[in-house]
Amino acid sequence: EAGVAQSPRYKIIEKRQSVAFWCNPISGHATLYWYQQILGQGPKLLIQFQNNGVVDDSQLPKDRFSAERLKGVDSTLKIQPAKLEDSAVYLCASSLGGRVTDTQYFGPGTRLTVL
């Protein structure tokens, strides 16, 4: 079974530029998550989708971050404009139904460096 796919794996941009990350979850998984992991910290949930609807985006900096999940499958996370403090690994995860007993499967992440 294919895992969660993310691209690109690495991205270097200058501050005030825009960047987009892509995630393809495990087939059949209704729930998709985007996390931000700053070096030395645990992952922080940015947004959670159930199919193509948003369940939780309380920690998403909406002035610069946006995310969409068209057709309830793939998802993109965008940052516009980027700041130095956005340097982090962006992790995508998916689970079957988002229930408390469901396992989350994580992708390898995209490492973003903002100069």
Place this chain on the structure above:
Amino acid sequence: DAKTTQPNSMESNEEEPVHLPCNHSTISGTDYIHWYRQLPSQGPEYVIHGLTSNVNNRMASLAIAEDRKSSTLILHRATLRDAAVYYCILMGGGYQKVTFGIGTKLQVIP
């Protein structure tokens, strides 16, 4: 959200058992206790979860205190591949509401 407290780091000798503690004194009756681990340069991976009873799987065992205010992840025989950051997370409220802490960095000594 209910919070968890874990030691920042622990060491273990290879092939010896490891007990990773987690305190969650404000756990609610419907919160599940999940453990994930993150190997270097990888995304987190699921280890085990439980509600009230102790749980075993091929990776580890989870011992849950009777009052559910603490739990212990047990790796029966640590290998070098078990060196990772281990996160204890509470999930409840129907849909998953996930808050990762800093976790415990486990170092396995050959």
